[in-house]
Amino acid sequence: MANYQILVAVCVCLCGAKLGAEGGRSEWTFVDYFKFGKEAYLANDWKNCDENFNLAIEDYRYYKQVVLRCKKVCRAESKEYAGTKSGGKEKYLEVFETFVNETLCLMRCKRKGFESDNSPITDCSFAQMTEYAKAADAAFTYHILHPNSDIMLSNIHYYINSPGVVKDNVINLENLKYTKYFMDAAQYYRDESWQQVIDNMEQVIPKYLESEEDCRFDCEKPFDMGWFPDFITSVANHFTFCLRCKLKCPGKLENLDGEVIEGLFPLTYHYLQIGYFKVGDLKSAAQCVESYLLFYPEDEDMTLNREYYQTKEGADPSWFQPWDEVVQYFNRLKHEKALLSRIDESFKEFESNPDFVESKALEAPKLDEKEEVIIVEDYKPTPPPMVKFEL
């Protein structure tokens, strides 16, 4: 029952997209499908329950996909405009004009997106496929998002032991684009297949960054402040709400099929440096060391690795630069975290004041915590901690 709880939450605030199979265009949105599914569930009508919940998920995914694409397109467009502006105009006005422009763009883009004919719902046989296998996938997906549900865990075990279900084929329906590459790379690491470690981890980086972009756009969502602040307060509140949400993205993306890999993004560079080292590409290894150290400048093992590489024959000071993509990523993170903590500081005194709803329950992003690192005695590059994946 993968997304149903999530759906409950979204159903309230989104009107949903009217779409359906081409040639049988449905009037229903995911909100309707969810309602039908729930009614069927309460009536023990499993076939309709399954069918409608699957349709709800499909429709919801489609809705999300269109909205996400529009957000990306319109952000790019308004940035382009903003870039070509000449000076003179007041900055303040310009910022809000950018918002107005982006809003118009989003409205147009969404309208076009939901009018289009390529709805993903083309095949209702989805609902009639191997039931146990599907149920196992759904239960597994739910378990990843809600790891504390014992009932779902026992459901998973039940489904896995059901006829026609192959344990290794159970998938997370909300799989992230880089999960497979990261897991494969970790396996190759254990097998000491260094070139494959490199090949797979190099795939992780752009795919991870893309997923984080998607996650950040998802954060630009409605926010019920619970009161009616005036304009500037409202904007500031909403901005803070979204910023806080965005800073939680790295944490969310560290959940690989239920296994939480803390500091996953920096860890990628940790794996890569050892891979490059093993295949003799010391320059790339050094760049990975520097990339990792951006996040954890105090890391002793990695500092020793740096010193080790520096002593290698032919080592050049120019090698010891982090990759550009990491620098950009890190700087944005740093600035955003700094801004958020300034905001939190300034609003501390208002903490008990309901006027600033979001200043309560402040949770700092987890990026300062780091992996336990295995201490090595000799000056060999430190391997990343072993990662074990099991269902």
Ligand SMILES: *[C@@H]1O[C@H](CO)[C@@H](O)[C@H](O)[C@H]1NC(C)=O
């Ligand atoms: C908003 O859009 C209008 C019309 O396309 C354009 O002239 C204006 O420069 C844009 N403003 C900003 C701040 O991007």
